[in-house]
Amino acid sequence: xxxxxxxxxxxxxxxxxxxxxxxxxxxxxxxxxxxxxxxxxxxxxxxxxxxxxxxxxxxxxxxxxxxxxxxxxxxxxxxxxxxxxxxxxxxxxxxxxxxxxxxxxxxxxxxxxxxxxxxxxxxxxxxxxxxxxxxxxxxxxxxxxxxxxxxxxxxxxxxxxxxxxxxxxxxxxxxxxxxxxxxxxxxxxxxxxxxxxxxxxxxxxxxxxxxxxxxxxxxxxxxxxxxxxxxxxxxxxxxxxxxxxxxxxxxxxxxxxxxxx
Amino acid sequence: xxxxxxxxxxxxxxxxxxxxxxxxxxxxxxxxxxxxxxxxxxxxxxxxxxxxxxxxxxxxxxxxxxxxxxxxxxxxxxxxxxxxxxxxxxxxxxxxxxxxxxxxxxxxxxxxxxxxxxxxxxxxxxxxxxxxxxxxxxxxxxxxxxxxxxxxxxxxxxxxxxxxxxxxxxxxxxxxxxxxxxxxxxxxxxxxxxxxxxxxxxxxxxxxxxxxxxxxxxxxxxxxxxxxxxxxxxxxxx
Numbered sequence: 095x096x097x098x099x100x101x102x103x104x105x106x107x108x109x110x111x112x113x114x115x116x117x118x119x120x121x122x123x124x125x126x127x128x129x130x131x132x133x134x135x136x137x138x139x140x141x142x143x144x145x146x147x148x149x150x151x152x153x154x155x156x157x158x159x160x161x162x163x164x165x166x167x168x169x170x171x172x173x174x175x176x177x178x179x180x181x182x183x184x185x186x187x188x189x190x191x192x193x194x195x196x197x198x199x200x201x202x203x204x205x206x207x208x209x210x211x212x213x214x215x216x217x218x219x220x221x222x223x224x225x226x227x228x229x230x231x232x233x234x235x236x237x238x239x240x241x242x243x244x245x246x247x248x249x250x251x252x253x254x255x256x257x258x259x260x261x262x263x264x265x266x267x268x269x270x271x272x273x274x275x276x277x278x279x280x281x282x283x284x285x286x287x288x289x290x291x292x293x294x295x296x297x298x299x300x301x302x303x304x305x306x307x308x309x310x311x312x313x314x315x316x317x318x319x320x321x322x323x324x325x326x327x328x329x330x331x332x333x334x335x336x337x338x339x340x341x342x343x344x345x346x347x348x349x350x351x352x353x354x355x
Numbered sequence: 356x357x358x359x360x361x362x363x364x365x366x367x368x369x370x371x372x373x374x375x376x377x378x379x380x381x382x383x384x385x386x387x388x389x390x391x392x393x394x395x396x397x398x399x400x401x402x403x404x405x406x407x408x409x410x411x412x413x414x415x416x417x418x419x420x421x422x423x424x425x426x427x428x429x430x431x432x433x434x435x436x437x438x439x440x441x442x443x444x445x446x447x448x449x450x451x452x453x454x455x456x457x458x459x460x461x462x463x464x465x466x467x468x469x470x471x472x473x474x475x476x477x478x479x480x481x482x483x484x485x486x487x488x489x490x491x492x493x494x495x496x497x498x499x500x501x502x503x504x505x506x507x508x509x510x511x512x513x514x515x516x517x518x519x520x521x522x523x524x525x526x527x528x529x530x531x532x533x534x535x536x537x538x539x540x541x542x543x544x545x546x547x548x549x550x551x552x553x554x555x556x557x558x559x560x561x562x563x564x565x566x567x568x569x570x571x572x573x574x575x576x577x578x579x580x581x582x583x584x585x586x587x588x589x590x591x592x593x
Binding site: 261263264 | 399424427429430431433435437440454499
C-alpha cells in the first residue's frame, strides 16, 4: 500500500512539474516583455512623440479595419462550410477537410507567396484586371482570411457537431424544413461556438506577419510596424509596441471570458 | 389509419423488418421488445428521419414513405423529451404553430388551451433547465399535440421518471388520452405502462415484428408469459 501511495505521489509531482514547465514557456516571455518595457517609451509611442504616434494609430486602424472585414467575410462563408461538413455526407469530404486545414500547416512566408501567385498580378488580379492585391488593404484582408479560415470552419463545425441531432429531428417533425431548422435550432444552439470561432479567427488574422511581409507590407499593419521598428530601432520600441498590442489582446480576451461565462 | 407494409431498414449491419402493422385512428399502440431490437429505428422510420430500404408507409391511404418529416404531420416525444434548451416553455410549445404560419392570436389561444389541459399554464415563461422531469414530459407532450398530429410517437417517455412519478405519469397519460383521443405509438419496456395505456401491443424480436396482440392475446403469448413470470418472481421476492 505504501509503495502504491508513493507511486501516486511521484505521479502527481511529475504531472505538476511538467505542467509548470509548459506554463513557464508561455509565462516567461509574457512577463519579461512587460519587465523590459518602460512607461516612458510607451508614452512616447502612444501620446507624446508624433513621429511614432502617427504610425501607431495608422497601423492600428488598418489592422482593425482589415481584421474585422476579413473575419466578418469568413463568418459568412465559414458558417455554411462548417454546416456542410458537419451535417452532410458526400464523396471527397475528407479531402475537403484536409484542404481546409492546409493553412495551419503552411509556413507563413509560403502562404504569402501562394496568395500572391493566386490573387496578384500573375493571378486573378492580372487576369481580370481589377484593383490591387499587393501592398493594399485587400491584400491584408486576403492574408488574414487565408490564415484564419481553418480556425473559423473547424470551430463552427465542432459547434454544429456538438448539437444533439434529436433537436433537429423534433423541429422537423413539428413542420420545420431544413432552412427553418438551421435558422431556429442549429444556429442559436451553436452561437457560442460561432462567437468563439469569430474571436479565434480574428486573433489569428491580427497576429499574422509572415504572409503580410510578402503580400502587403504597405499599408503598414501593426505587426509589420513592430517588425520594422525591431529592424530599425532594436528591441526597445518594438517591445513597447508589442506590450501595447498584448495588453489590448489580454483585455479583449478577459472581457469575452467574463461576458460569456 | 397508419399502415406499414414490408418495411426493411438496414443501418450499420443491423436489419429491421416489419411485414405489416396498422394503427387505427384513436388507437394507443404499444411497441415492446428487448433492448437493441430496433424500436427507436422503427419510430424514426415512421417519423421520416430514416428512409427505409424497402416497403411503404401509408397515412389514411396516402403513401408517405418518401415524404420528409415536416410533411407527415407526425410528432415525436423522445426519451429525454428533447425540449429546445434555448426556448422557454411557451416558445417550445408554440414552435410548430409558428412554423405553420398561425397568427399570434391563434397561437396564444391554442397554447393557453393546451397548457390548461396539461396543467402547465404557470410554467410558460420558464426555461427547460428549470423544469422537473414530470414538467418536461408535459411540455413535450403539449408541444407534440398542439399541431394536432396524425399520430404521436412516444419513445420510452416515462423511462427517466422515478417510481412514484412514473405511476402518476401513466395515469396522467391515460386521462389525457381519454380527454383528447389522440392516436399514439408508444415504445416501452414496462409491462405496467403497456397494460394500463395500450389498446394493442406489437412485439419486436431480433429486428422483426413478430406480432400485434390484444392485451389478452399478449398475456397468453410466449413473450407476454416472460413478463408475467418476471412479475410473479418479483412479487415472491417481496
